[in-house]
Amino acid sequence: METRSASLVVLDQPAVSELASQLRGQLVGPTDPGYDDVRRCWNGMIDKRPALVVRCAGPSDVRVAVEFARKHGLPVAVRGGGHNVSGNAICDGGLVVDLSGMRGVRVDPANRTVRAEGGATIGDLDRETQVFGLAVPMGVVSETGIAGLTLGGGLGWLRRRYGLSCDNLLSVDLVTASGELITVEPGQHPDLWWALAGGGGNFGVVTSFEFRAHPVGPEVYFAFVLHPRERAAAALRQWREWAADAPDEISSFAVLWRVPELPELPPEQHGRPAVVLLAMHSGDPAAGEEALRPLRELGTPVADLSGPMSYLGVQSFFDEDYPPHVMRYYWKSRYLTGLPDEAIDQLVSANDASPSPRSNIDIWQLGGAMSRRSVQATAFGDRSAPFLVGVESNWELPADDEAGVAWGRETFAQLAPFSMAGGYLNFPGFYEDHDRLVADTFGPNLGRLRATKRRYDPSNLFRLNHNIRPS
Ligand SMILES: Cc1cc2nc3c(=O)[nH]c(=O)nc-3n(C[C@H](O)[C@H](O)[C@H](O)COP(=O)(O)OP(=O)(O)OC[C@H]3O[C@@H](n4cnc5c(N)ncnc54)[C@H](O)[C@@H]3O)c2cc1C
Structure with a gap:
């Protein structure tokens, strides 16, 4: 409550009223109804209290909001989808330029x-x-x-x-x-x-x-192949070999997780660590089935849910795993220089050690079109890594915050020997060691x-x- 009133006191009220009158959208402050809704982020760990949220209805509102913040020396946060794990879409005591109503x-x-x-x-x-x-x-x-x-x-x-x-x-x-x-x-x-x-x-x-x-679509071929904990390292090694020759139409992941209690997955695997190999072929579904057959035949999986699926279905396949507001999340990433057996063993043990059944470690197969642009062609930086690891620590209760963040950091640290400098900045944790992360990621583009x-x-x-x- 203190922060709420402090935010209002420092602002010049006539100026705030004038700001409201210039907007096509809505201005929401700490005493307005709906304030707690507009300051929420996807990550339930984020609990910040902005002085003002400008719910923009169009570019003119964005201009007005930016000019107001600059003139009054307010920190500015910009909200698109509000999904960044760092919670930077919202700020304490500043102005949020909220574009979540602009979705045309x-x-x-x-x-x-x-x-x-x-x-x-x-x-x-x-x-x-x-x-x-x-x-x-x-x-x-x-x-x-x-x-x-x-x-x-x-x-x-x-x-x-x-x-x-x-x-x-x-x-x-x-x-x-x-x-x-x-x-x-x-x-x-x-x-x-x-x-x-x-x-x-x-x-x-x-x-x-x-x-x-x-x-693309409307149907594509989607592969979902589950291997048990006993075969996790072997399946990852086989996936690594298969991925090296996969055509550009295929993008794949290997995800280390605990098997959720879903009826379509074997009950004896529920709650156990495992690896799931996922891939989408973006061309004709029949050609996709043929191209993904070898992935499905790596060893003996315990479940294979592969089949043709609508592209929209693939795009929302994971939605339920990442509910907004209620869950707590800490995500970091590393570009790997390769996927040696030692890295695989490390990843399998890290998954075993996860304190939460909701966490996972995603290994993204990179390469293909995304890698065929030079470091300096775009600001993005080096695209040569063959794999990206996303460490996704996900849990439910505030009491588990310390354990959740600690596992994420520890897993990230253990991958250092296999990693390039920098990381994928859309999975930034809470921007620890910010300046080095930014400098290493942008490299010669800085x-x-x-x-x-x-x-x-x-x-x-x-x-x-x-x-x-x-x-
Ligand atoms: C469940 C989940 C799944 C994800 N999956 C993927 C994935 O498959 N691939 C991937 O690459 N990333 C993925 N991400 C990471 C995602 O790319 C980042 O979290 C990204 O920042 C989300 O964008 P947003 O607009 O929702 O974020 P916000 O939190 O709204 O914004 C993040 C930052 O982007 C900037 N920004 C936002 N909107 C604007 C704007 N209109 N103009 C200028 N700057 C703006 C601001 O600096 C802001 O702090 C995922 C994240 C989540 C939570």
Whole structure:
């Protein structure tokens, strides 16, 4: 309560009333109904109390909000889908530019392009593009925001065929720190254009994205093959060999987890550590079945739920595993230089040691189209890693926070000998060791990113992100 009233006292009330009168959307402060709803993030661990939340209805509201925050010296948080594990979509005592009401999507089927507003979710984009048998490479959980995901790169089931989400950008409408609304595309603002592909929310607020879309679906072939704990290391070694020759149409994962109590999974496996091999083939389902047969025949799985599935079904397959608000999450990542047997053994033991049955460790097969761009082609950085490990510590009770975070950190640390410097910045933990993480991840691109930041946001107004400091 103290913070609530303190937030209001420091703000100039006539100025706040004037701000409200300039908006098409809604201004929500600590004493307004609905305040507790608008300050919630996907991660239930995040409990921040902003002074003001501007629920933007369009780009003009975004401009007004940014100008107000700058003039009054308020910290600024930008909320797209609100999914980032760090909770940077919300801030204490500052102003939240909330785009979650801006979710419009328009597809141009003739040109295979799509424009989506900055608060759209992956599910919004997928539903509209699939009307025309099209898809944009996005992530694998449909409720995630396209904004944070694309600005940080964007890895999903189409990564090896069509690249990262940011590789498919055609243009971006952006409100800069000075409150200007500009269109950024290859011929306009070239440094900014380059920086937005991986440089995160450092350069302004994206009010809409234009993407290239590709023919995908409506049905694809999806593989889901479960191996028990006893075969976990062997299955991972076989998957590693199989993945080395997989065509770009296939993107796969190996997930170390505890088998959930689902009727379609063998009851004797429920609650036990195991590995599940998952893959999607993005072409014709019959060709996908043929191409994924060898993956399904690696050893003797204890369950095989593979089959043709709608692309929309694949895109929302994991949704129920990641409920918003109620669960607590801590996610970190490492790019591996390879997947040697020692790394596999380490990952299998880390999964055994997980204190929560809801946690998992995802090994993403990289390569393919996403890796065929040079380090300097986009701000994103080095794309040469063959695998990315996402350590996903997920649990339910506040009392387990310490154990959940500790397991995530420990597993992350144990992978150091097999890892490249830096990490995937969309799985940033709580940005521990922030400056080194950012410098290592961007590598040779950091200088150009800094220069671009100095030009477009010299006072570092947009700093609640993987921050590129102007100096
Ligand atoms: C359940 C789940 C599944 C995920 N799956 C994947 C996956 O398959 N692939 C993958 O690559 N990542 C995945 N992620 C990570 C995801 O990419 C990041 O969490 C990303 O930040 C989410 O974007 P958001 O808009 O929802 O986040 P928010 O929390 O709203 O925003 C994160 C940051 O992005 C910036 N930002 C947000 N909106 C804007 C905007 N309109 N303009 C400018 N800056 C903005 C801000 O700096 C903000 O702090 C997943 C995350 C979750 C929680």
